[in-house]
Amino acid sequence: MASNAQSLNRFLAGAKPSATYAVIDRVAARRASGAAVISLSAGEPDFDTPxxxxxxxxxxxxxxxxxxxxxxxxxxxxxxxxxxxxxxxxxxxxxxxxxxxxxxxxxxxxxxxxxxxxxxxxxxxxxxxxxxxxxxxxxxxxxxxxxxxxxxxxxxxxxxxxxxxxxxxxxxxxxxxxxxxxxxxxxxxxxxxxxxxxxxxxxxxxxxxxxxxxxxxxxxxxxxxxxxxxxxxxxxxxxxxxxxxxxxxxxxxxxxxxxxxxxxxxxxxxxxxxxxxxxxxxxxxxxxxGPQDFIAQSRAVFQRRRDSVVAQLNDAPGLHCELPQGAFYAFASCEGLLGKTTRSGARLDSDEAVVHALLDEAGVATVHGSAFGLGPYIRIAYALDDASLTQACAAIQQFCRSLAG
CATH class of the missing domain: 3.40.640.10 (Type I PLP-dependent aspartate aminotransferase-like (Major domain))
Known part of the structure; x- marks a missing residue:
């Protein structure tokens, strides 16, 4: 007898869940267990609707x-x-x-x-x-x-x-x-x-x-x-x-x-x-x-955050990030981290492994670039307040400096 899973639409059966929402779910689970996590995974502005x-x-x-x-x-x-x-x-x-x-x-x-x-x-x-x-x-x-x-x-x-x-x-x-x-x-x-x-x-x-x-x-x-x-x-x-x-x-x-x-x-x-x-x-x-002034104001904030985040990422050993021209994402190459080992003994053999280790050991949630079709990169959403972004970037830098190999 065919299982319920086998009776799914064949196109749906071949589809993968959203990698972004998978990270969001992992963040929610860690927070529910009492862990402190700074999430740089969600693609939404942190401002209130005007x-x-x-x-x-x-x-x-x-x-x-x-x-x-x-x-x-x-x-x-x-x-x-x-x-x-x-x-x-x-x-x-x-x-x-x-x-x-x-x-x-x-x-x-x-x-x-x-x-x-x-x-x-x-x-x-x-x-x-x-x-x-x-x-x-x-x-x-x-x-x-x-x-x-x-x-x-x-x-x-x-x-x-x-x-x-x-x-x-x-x-x-x-x-x-x-x-x-x-x-x-x-x-x-x-x-x-x-x-x-x-x-x-x-x-x-x-x-x-x-x-x-x-x-x-x-x-x-x-x-x-x-x-x-x-x-x-x-x-x-x-x-x-x-x-x-x-x-x-x-x-x-x-x-x-x-x-x-x-x-x-x-x-x-x-x-x-x-x-x-x-x-x-x-x-x-x-x-x-209605009034359109919110657009220019938020754009200025995002540009300032971009400049700060990209500079801090480029100060992290093993990461390299080009300056993005728009949106609110930094797409940083993590090729320099591959092959290294974390303090807990995890070997970083892919950008997904880097993302998992950043969440588990540094308390920072990002999304792996291979989920977007190009690795080894990590995507960082800087749609977050300045203090949290500074704290997250410091944690990323510390994580990169702590790697062995």
Missing amino acids: AHICEAGIAAIRAGHTRYTQVAGLRALREAIAAKFQRENGLEVDWRDTLVCSGGKQVIFNALAATLNVGDEVIVPAPYWVSYPEIVQLCGAQPVTVPCDATSGFKLTPAALQAAITPRTRWLILNSPSNPTGAVYDRSELQALAEVLLEHPQVLVLSDDIYEHLIFDGRAFFTLAQVEPRLRDRVLTMNGVSKAYAMTGWRIGFATGPRWLIDAMEKLQGQQTSGASSISQHAALAALT
Whole structure:
């Protein structure tokens, strides 16, 4: 008799749990046992949601806006999203070409599930956000990972893209600023990728811009559909309020793209979750249409933290970290630690072993780079208060100095 596990959907059976959430679970278990842990694993701002946004959510409850909304979202919010794309990205967007989802992850899942068939391929530059290849596989398609190491600034090159495209390629996923590296594509780099894509009209592009506003050193942000308008009918541009407005728990993501794709995603969502939380949608409307000063303030804080954390990581023997251009992650090479032994006798034979040892012996939680498709690295989220970051970096330095071999 087949076990219950054997009766699982074959695509789900082959999927791996999120490495990030696995670390979060380990942190929770250690804290429950009384251990002190500083977690640098979660990808969410440590700031509170701005007060005017919270008040909009409270006002929505008090006004009775607690019922179902249209599947694609409140018209007022979709109009605000269209205005955002025009104002900040130079994209002429009709509100009907937008979709509101329960988080950015649902945007991605909707898009891929609505378009992929068995045998299709999706190009995923590595390092990548851990969920990209898993979502592709859950949709029955094949992720094609393309290594993008430090020599290219962790960015996809036109030559690597050209080599990865086959007749089965259906999507390219492009994330800028990047989780986990903080790499940012400039206009010329996007244009060079666009020239390759123009040669392959069967390839759609998912432009994940969720970290758009967390970009440092005065750099300008560009998105692919903005840089190359000839690709507009093949690009899904996704964003959300989670990172820019510290609204991770509100669960609102959104996108714009060609009408046929938005309609297909709406159809899928209508049989899946229906519309996003009405209260969260009203809060997101306040975020997009209200004061925007929080964005610049939080960006300045993250840039200061970046500078401090990267400097301290580079003072740790065996670690090396390039200066990220955006997001709130440091992606540090731990190659210099491999082969060494910890005080407890654990041998560091992989970046995952380094991560486990840092948590067990230094009380600092990070995520191993191989979970993002490129090792040996560790990803450190500096979305934490300055004092905790300083304490965590000191513990990492002490750990590195204590290694033998």
